[in-house]
Amino acid sequence: MLLISSVFDVSRTLIKRRLMSLLSCPRLLSRVGQRLQPLVWSRRSSSSLWPDETDSSSDDLPRASSLTKDNQNPSQITQLTESPKLQAKDWMQRLDGLSGKARLPRSVQAVYLRPLRRKAEYGLPVCDLQLRSYNVRNVEFFADFAVRAAYYLGLPVSGPVPLPRIVERWTVPRSNFVHKKSQENFERITLRRLIQIKDGNPQTVQAWLAFLRKYAFHGVGMKANMWEYESLDVPKNLDRAGLETEKSLEGLLSQFGQRQDTRINDSLADLLNKDHLVTTKSPLAEVGKR
């Protein structure tokens, strides 16, 4: 509280001083409006600008500031000297104080809450992402992560939908030889989650998928299906796309074809009569040659 009030004092004094200087210099007027608003600025300036200006300014204002400074510094020093003895208690007090007044950053707070979601305008499915894992925690965690990532990319999401589990079971004899009566069962349960993106820009969806791949979680597999939508005038678009692709493929197609040195002009009969097919040791090979 003390510190804050002192900062206020300083800022107020600064405002006064600025106003006074404004009378002499109207050019500053535009700048003052911007610069006086943030509190931080006034605090910074109080440390940097104050000392050299104290001499020139009026009597009562600098004294107030110097007073606050004098009040602060000794108290700080005493705190510092006392702190080694009562450090544990101090920390507890500090934390108590913090919990009452301060808060975590919003982005960190959001982690403790349910993931935020965008609202789908049209509800057109664009991308299906399936997550698979043998572990509930991993797949749940990563699904949550994916939903949050989608929110921050501005993609409306539905899900995660828990799809049916895939249960595989094996029964094997316990022994390595005979004794079929004593067997053991093993199973592997694959858990699946489906996350569907609704009406998002394909490039944004790609970015989202790339982000998920970059931060892929251990033991969680991903599979994505994307759908792109065309306008109703399909033939026109196809014609346009065809011309473009032909142009882009020209270089490749010029090199396409059979190599000259590997070309075989033999007929099928010749091909079948080739030596490596005919010369065999089997008794029927003679028949084939004839």
Added chain:
Amino acid sequence: MSMFRAKKLDLGGFINGKIIRDHTKRRVFEANEVERQALRYVIRNTTLPARARAQAQLQLAAMHAYTRPTQIKNRCVAGGVARSVIRDFRLGRYQFREQALAGELPGVRKASW
């Protein structure tokens, strides 16, 4: 067959005479697959002359046994056992049990239902 076998060992993991043989068969089959398929196509294509088809039949029959896909048998990669090999893990049943109990197969655990 020694003529097909690689001069240098081209296989890692558990090694066994039978495993090497199976590996060789897989390689030979792969090398001759196109030829086999071509001959099979000629044999089944009724538009081709009967003589050519009969010839193709004989030639297909004359090809080496190692070029046949039926010669290939899945074997346990950890013990070379050929029976009761679990396809998902390419392991024989006993190796599978051992590894599953040791927790070496992800997601596999003892089932009871």
